[in-house]
Amino acid sequence: MRIEISAKRLHSDFVKKVEEISGExxxxxxxxxxxxxxxxxxxxxxxxxxQIIRLVQLGLEEDIANSKTIWFCAxxxxxxxxxxxxxDLSRIMEALRLITMRKNIDYVKISAIPGEIIAELPQIALVSSFRKLTA
Ligand code: SF4
Ligand code: SF4
Incomplete structure (x- = not known):
């Protein structure tokens, strides 16, 4: 992974927002x-x-967005x-999830999921996934 560090990123709105929401x-x-x-x-x-908190410290928001880690955090x-x-890293993970969800981006296209897959998957898993990954 190529990492570009700059003062602008270190003091970006993203970094400030994570600190503000998490309180960390x-x-x-x-x-x-x-x-x-x-x-x-x-x-x-x-x-x-x-590694996630290091990326946050460096303001590398895109690299965090490209990772699935915050969604696997339990x-x-x-x-x-x-x-x-x-x-309290769990608070930072939650802040990152909130910031991602507030962007109102559909990360899952519900219409693209085949009907037979939807029929097989546990409904609670689907609803939980759609809550996190759709606007
Ligand atoms: S809260 Fe638990 S699952 Fe999430 S990063 Fe910390 S140890 Fe891992
Ligand atoms: S345990 Fe604390 S200090 Fe150590 S890497 Fe994780 S967040 Fe940082």
Missing amino acids: TLPSCYQCGKCSAGCPMSFAMDLLPN SCLTCSVRCPRGV
């Missing part, structure tokens, strides 16, 4: 990785929780309990 201080994270080591959902994530608070710096 992003620079507190010093990338020890304890959150990721204990995360029960890390096996399914394409980016680890400590809000179990394990990372928050383990963090030696007192960072």
Whole structure:
């Protein structure tokens, strides 16, 4: 992954918004990785929780948007309990989900899902997915 860092990104509205919504201080994270080591959902994530907070610190919103990690986070608070710096990463994950959903973008095209798939999938999973991934 090629990362472009700039002062503009470090102080972007995106970074400020994540701090505002989560109530967390992003620079507190010093990338020890304890959150990721204990995360029960890390096996399914394409980016680890400590990588997500690093991307937020750097203002790399697009890289976070291209990752599925925030949707795999189960809000179990394990990372928050383990963090030696007192960072509540679950609140940051929730802030990222809120910011994404407020963009009102359809990430799933319901009409493109074949009827036989819809008939087979658990309805609660479909409703939950549509709540998160459609405007
Ligand atoms: S445990 Fe805390 S300080 Fe360590 S990487 Fe995770 S958020 Fe950062
Ligand atoms: S709250 Fe999310 S990121 Fe933190 S340990 Fe649980 S599943 Fe992983």
